[in-house]
Amino acid sequence: MIYTQAQKDSIIYQSQVWLGDLGEQLVALEEGMQPCSDLYCNGYRVRVYMQALQRNDEFVASTPVEEPPVQIGLKDWQEENIYTCLVSITGIHDYPVFTPLTIVGPPPVIVGEPGPAGPPGQDGQDGTSANIDVRSNIPSILIQETQEGEVKVYTLVDNTYIEPTVVLALDPSLSVTEIGNVIDVTMNINLFKGRDDVLSSTIISPSGIDASYQSIVDLAALNAGGPSARNVIAAGIIATTTFNVDIADGIPNTNNASKVKTFVYPFFDGSTVADTVNPYSGLNKNIATKSNKSVAYDADGEYFWFCYPASYGDLSSIKDQNGFEVLASFTKTVEDVTSTGLANNWTESYNYYRTTDATNIHGTFTFNF
Numbered sequence: 001m002i003y004t005q006a007q008k009d010s011i012i013y014q015s016q017v018w019l020g021d022l023g024e025q026l027v028a029l030e031e032g033m034q035p036c037s038d039l040y041c042n043g044y045r046v047r048v049y050m051q052a053l054q055r056n057d058e059f060v061a062s063t064p065v066e067e068p069p070v071q072i073g074l075k076d077w078q079e080e081n082i083y084t085c086l087v088s089i090t091g092i093h094d095y096p097v098f099t100p101l102t103i104v105g106p107p108p109v110i111v112g113e114p115g116p117a118g119p120p121g122q123d124g125q126d127g128t129s130a131n132i133d134v135r136s137n138i139p140s141i142l143i144q145e146t147q148e149g150e151v152k153v154y155t156l157v158d159n160t161y162i163e164p165t166v167v168l169a170l171d172p173s174l175s176v177t178e179i180g181n182v183i184d185v186t187m188n189i190n191l192f193k194g195r196d197d198v199l200s201s202t203i204i205s206p207s208g209i210d211a212s213y214q215s216i217v218d219l220a221a222l223n224a225g226g227p228s229a230r231n232v233i234a235a236g237i238i239a240t241t242t243f244n245v246d247i248a249d250g251i252p253n254t255n256n257a258s259k260v261k262t263f264v265y266p267f268f269d270g271s272t273v274a275d276t277v278n279p280y281s282g283l284n285k286n287i288a289t290k291s292n293k294s295v296a297y298d299a300d301g302e303y304f305w306f307c308y309p310a311s312y313g314d315l316s317s318i319k320d321q322n323g324f325e326v327l328a329s330f331t332k333t334v335e336d337v338t339s340t341g342l343a344n345n346w347t348e349s350y351n352y353y354r355t356t357d358a359t360n361i362h363g364t365f366t367f368n369f
Contacts, residue, residue, distance in 0.1 A: 180342035321363025
């Protein structure tokens with residue numbers, strides 16, 4: 001036996017810690033769009049080896065003891081090889097903490113000079129061919145047989161299923177855009193092969209670019225472990241659009257990555273000396289979806305404004321910087337706003353909320369729907 005039971009327990013524990021640290025590294029690399037296939041493969045191997053040991057322990061524990069005793073589950077040399085692989089991949093050097101894990105070879109054997117040869121013995125009977133049956137009782141582990149000269153080699157092959165995955169990022173990355181703009185969106189797509197070959201990868205929306213996308217997907221290179229990055233341009237986007245990419249390997253699992261680019265009419269806020277205003281040219285623009293807003297005001301003797309699309313409905317509350325309800329101090333009107341300087345200028349009905357009188361405000365007001 002190469003490893004004691006205490007050493008085996010330490011290897012399993014340290015491998016679990018290594019997998020936890022690896023998960024954080026992979027998340028950081030994927031968020032930074034950095035290559036991580038080698039780390040991913042190493043983590044995959046460690047997880048499979050540990051799963052093989054766990055399932056072997058469960059199989060041995062659940063198998064009745066026979067008389068005379070028989071070998072069940074993994075053979076000793078197979079189990080020792082798995083522990084050695086874990087030590088190699090995870091870089092374990094110490095057990096428990098400061099005791100090195102080393103595999104020591106046998107000491108040299110010192111013998112004397114050979115004596116005189118004895119008379120030859122009688123010839124033995126002819127031998128018989130040995131039939132070796134190697135099996136795996138663990139569904140996710142296969143035994144692969146190869147022939148190297150006159151020697152048969154049996155290799156543990158990991159057969160655990162891993163789904164294919166897809167990562168999608170949009171450029172420009174801002175998720176909210178003002179209506180009236182026409183933008184080209186680049187879909188940065190990264191495909192990752194699982195256990196089985198990828199059979200298809202499809203953009204569901206926008207549907208108009210499916211054909212051009214399919215023409216540059218090299219599934220053969222992807223399945224051979226080649227580059228997985230794809231850049232696809234969706235041109236002329238003018239309305240809220242969902243960008244959706246599927247990847248499938250034929251097992252009935254299809255994974256998906258989705259991003260939404262939302263187009264909205266803007267909010268406007270600010271203050272003026274006059275009691276009338278053109279919001280598009282005279283106030284601050286805030287391109288955002290419908291939600292409660294906080295606005296910082298800082299002026300004396302002016303009118304203060306908060307304007308938004310009338311389709312959002314009336315405000316239910318306006319509170320000043322001290323938390324007091326001041327909705328009654330604002331006057332609401334409904335007027336049209338027209339944009340300028342856009343590819344497709346728009347006109348939309350807006351709710352105008354303005355302080356009824358010119359006043360002094362130095363603080364943040366909250367506007368609630």
